[in-house]
Structure formats: structure tokens, C-alpha cells
Amino acid sequence: xxxxxxxxxxxxxxxRGLAKSFGGKPAVNGISLEVPTGSFYGLVGPNGAGKxxxxxxxxxxxxxxxxxxxxxxxxxxxxxxxxxxxxGVLPDGVRLFDRLSGEQLITYAGLLHGLDRATVAAxxxxxxxxxxxxxxxxxxxxxxxxxxxxxxxxxxxxxxAPRLLVLxxxxxxxxxxxxxxxxxxxxxxxxxxxxVIVSSHVMDLVQRMCDHVAVVAQGQLLAAGTVxxxxxxxxxxxRFVQLVGGHGPAEGLSWLRT
Ligand SMILES: Nc1ncnc2c1ncn2[C@@H]1O[C@H](COP(=O)(O)OP(=O)(O)OP(=O)(O)O)[C@@H](O)[C@H]1O
Numbered sequence: 001x002x003x004x005x006x007x008x009x010x011x012x013x014x015x016r017g018l019a020k021s022f023g024g025k026p027a028v029n030g031i032s033l034e035v036p037t038g039s040f041y042g043l044v045g046p047n048g049a050g051k052x053x054x055x056x057x058x059x060x061x062x063x064x065x066x067x068x069x070x071x072x073x074x075x076x077x078x079x080x081x082x083x084x085x086x087x088g089v090l091p092d093g094v095r096l097f098d099r100l101s102g103e104q105l106i107t108y109a110g111l112l113h114g115l116d117r118a119t120v121a122a123x124x125x126x127x128x129x130x131x132x133x134x135x136x137x138x139x140x141x142x143x144x145x146x147x148x149x150x151x152x153x154x155x156x157x158x159x160x161a162p163r164l165l166v167l168x169x170x171x172x173x174x175x176x177x178x179x180x181x182x183x184x185x186x187x188x189x190x191x192x193x194x195x196v197i198v199s200s201h202v203m204d205l206v207q208r209m210c211d212h213v214a215v216v217a218q219g220q221l222l223a224a225g226t227v228x229x230x231x232x233x234x235x236x237x238x239r240f241v242q243l244v245g246g247h248g249p250a251e252g253l254s255w256l257r258t
Pocket of ligand 1: 045046048053054
């Protein structure tokens with residue numbers, strides 16, 4: 001099949017029929033999704049819904065049992081290098097080379113992507129500044145807080161100026177000022193033609209920040225479209241609970257009541 005055949009031209013990420021089971025138990029059960037180029041796309045779902053598994057398969061980190069993922073028409077599993085050149089990825093539970101300093105980590109990411117030293121040095125400086133990490137540039141990443149680690153990982157994912165950003169829980173552990181800063185960086189990136197897909201549990205944030213959203217539960221897609229299409233007259237949070245089916249009050253915990 002030629003590159004991108006059968007896939008919408010306007011999609012930065014095309015996921016078709018992705019599936020993965022662990023020990024015979026389906027984690028992702030045939031998810032298909034089109035992420036339009038230039039969109040800020042939220043992926044939401046309850047704990048264990050299959051978000052991380054889906055994003056890992058879409059970014060070449062976890063081999064699917066079935067299905068395909070294309071980044072700007074390039075098959076992630078047939079041409080991983082070609083696809084990864086176009087993508088910046090913040091995986092869940094980032095495992096970084098944490099014996100490097102923050103500055104070294106971004107530099108290393110840039111050099112791995114084949115950028116020349118002068119470009120890497122200039123971009124590293126800009127990224128450290130943008131993420132407010134200049135003062136900690138020489139500190140080892142192992143000594144960073146959880147939020148600082150998230151920020152340095154995000155900075156490293158941007159150094160090669162990717163066209164698609166795939167971010168698993170980028171705001172987890174990040175303080176509100178830094179979160180606002182990251183949101184501004186990402187919004188600016190989208191306005192300049194980039195595409196972002198971000199998983200999050202924070203509905204309010206997704207409603208305010210994203211223009212598209214997909215809701216997954218139990219490894220399946222329950223709804224996808226623009227945020228306004230998906231939420232209708234409700235808030236995204238109410239619609240999410242409706243779709244996913246909330247638990248009742250904690251009757252089983254009567255012993256906990258004083
Ligand atoms: N490596 C693994 N081995 C076995 N089971 C796994 C593995 N990774 C994920 N799972 C299972 O797959 C299902 C989906 O997990 P996944 O991490 O994709 O969910 P998630 O939507 O990202 O959840 P959360 O919001 O809690 O991070 C869960 O039932 C999980 O236990």
C-alpha cells in the first residue's frame with residue numbers, strides 16, 4: 001500500500017482498528033481515530049480505559065496485536081524512523097536518562113535526532129528558558145521533582161520541532177503556574193500549525209484547552225469529535241460521567257462514616 005493510501009489527507013494521526021491484549025485480556029479493543037492536522041485533541045477515559053496503551057501503539061512504543069497507526073501518512077510500524085522524525089512523544093511514567101542534567105538531556109535528544117551542535121545548543125537554551133528550568137539546567141534529572149521531570153521530558157520531546165505532539169498526562173504533578181505556561185506553549189504550537197494529542201483526566205482542562213476530544217472506556221471508543229459535538233448541552237465532565245457510567249455513592253464503605 002502506498003504511503004497514506006486510504007487515509008484522510010487532513011489527518012496528523014490516523015489510528016485504525018488498534019487492538020492489544022495482555023494475558024488474553026483486551027486492553028484496547030479496536031480503536032479507530034482521526035486526529036485532524038492543526039487540532040488540539042484530548043483523549044479522556046477512566047483509569048485503565050486503554051489511553052496509555054493506545055498512545056503507546058500509536059507512537060511506536062508498543063507493538064499492536066492488530067491495526068495501524070499513521071503519522072502524517074507514514075506508517076508508524078512500517079517506517080518507525082520516518083514517523084518518529086515527525087513526532088514528539090511524552091510517554092506515561094517517563095523513564096529518562098536521569099543521570100544526565102536537564103541541559104544534557106535535551107542536548108542528547110537533539111543530537112539523537114541528527115540536529116547539528118549549534119542548533120541543539122540554541123534550542124536547548126530556548127527550551128530551558130521556556131519551561132523555567134534555566135536555573136536547574138545543570139542539576140541531574142534524578143534530583144528533579146516530579147513536575148520538573150515532566151517539564152524536562154516535554155522540553156526534550158520538542159527539540160526536533162516535531163509536527164505532531166503525543167503527550168500522555170503532561171499536566172500530572174505540574175504546578176498551576178507551570179501548567180498555564182505549558183498550555184500557552186502548546187496553544188502557540190497549535191496556532192502555528194502543529195497538532196497536539198493529549199491524554200488527561202481533568203475534564204475542565206480538556207474542555208478549555210482542546211478543540212477535539214475522544215472518550216474511551218474499557219478499550220473502546222465511546223465518542224469522538226469536536227468538544228462541542230461531544231459535550232452537547234452538558235459540561236464535558238457531565239457528558240463523560242454519562243458516557244462512562246459513574247459509580248453510585250460509596251454504600252460499601254458505611255464503616256468509614258463516623
Ligand atoms: N504491560 C501491561 N501488562 C499487563 N496489563 C497491562 C499492561 N499495560 C496495561 N495493562 C492493562 O491494560 C488496561 C489499560 O491500561 P492503560 O494503562 O492503557 O489505561 P489508561 O487509560 O492509560 O489508565 P490510567 O488513566 O489509569 O493511566 C488496564 O487494565 C491495565 O491493567
